[in-house]
Amino acid sequence: MKKTTIDQKEISKLLEKIKAAQVGNKxxxxxxxxxxxAIMNLISIEEHMFFTAAKTGKIxxxxxxxxxxxxxxxxxxxxIKDYEGEVWCIxxxxxxxxxxxxxVGTKSLAKGKKEEAFDFFKMAYQLYSTFWGLNLGVIKSKKLKLSIKKRGQKEKEIKKESGIINRKNSLFEK
Structure with missing residues (x-):
């Protein structure tokens, strides 16, 4: 089986934290x-409505x-009760x-590509777990910021590496 970039141990840790967060959570x-x-399916319906409108020209x-x-x-x-920044859209x-x-995983499975399907399913589950991690407060923004600094980069270095951030900031500073 192909090795994926998804760390199963990290996903397991996240799921344990999510289960622990359930206790005392409303x-x-x-x-x-x-x-x-259901929300996932509504998002898919929105996409299909858009494409159908575009293909048929029916408003x-x-x-x-x-x-x-x-x-x-x-x-x-x-x-999603409380959120900061772009967490709603994320x-x-x-x-x-x-x-x-x-x-995509289901389609791969139907084609007999089990390993490929499994990789897609693992990625899907990782994203789904991240959704719950963000919305149960298991993934905290303070820790996200600290984890960047722990890698030895100062905030200015991070901005310097990202031209987009520099361009965005210069637009607002004028």
């Missing part, structure tokens, strides 16, 4: 896991897309990517 994780799968599909989007946003608010994209990778 989320009913089994119901919310079901809800997250009515965009109206259905908007209704689906409103439903998805309402349901996502039940899981969460949506983690779910969408997890769903897509699981679909």
């Amino acid at each position: 989320l009913d994780l089994s119901s919310d896991e079901d809800l997250s799968i 009515g599909y965009l109206n259905l897309l908007q209704e689906t989007r409103q439903m998805r946003k309402k349901l996502l608010k039940r899981i 969460s949506k994209h983690l779910l969408a990517s997890s769903m897509r990778l699981s679909e």
Whole structure:
């Protein structure tokens, strides 16, 4: 089997932390896991409505897309209570990517490519676990910042390496 970049030990640690966070957390994780799968499917429906509108030229599909989007946003608010920065969008994209990778994995499995399918399923599960890690507070932004500094890079060095950040900052400084 191919070696993937996904560290199974890290995923297991994250899942243990998520289970520990369930104790005393107001989320009913089994119901919310079901809800997250429903949200994944709503995101897929939004995508299909967009492509169908584009292919057929029928604007009515965009109206259905908007209704689906409103439903998805309402349901996502039940899981994502507090968030900072782009965590709302990150969460949506983690779910969408997890769903897509699981679909690609299922197609690979149907073609008899079990190892390839397993790799896709592992990536999908890693993204799904990251979604829960962010939204149960297991992955904390303070620790993310510290982990960058622990690698021996100062904040200025990080900005210097990323031209995008420098360009963005210069736009706002003028």
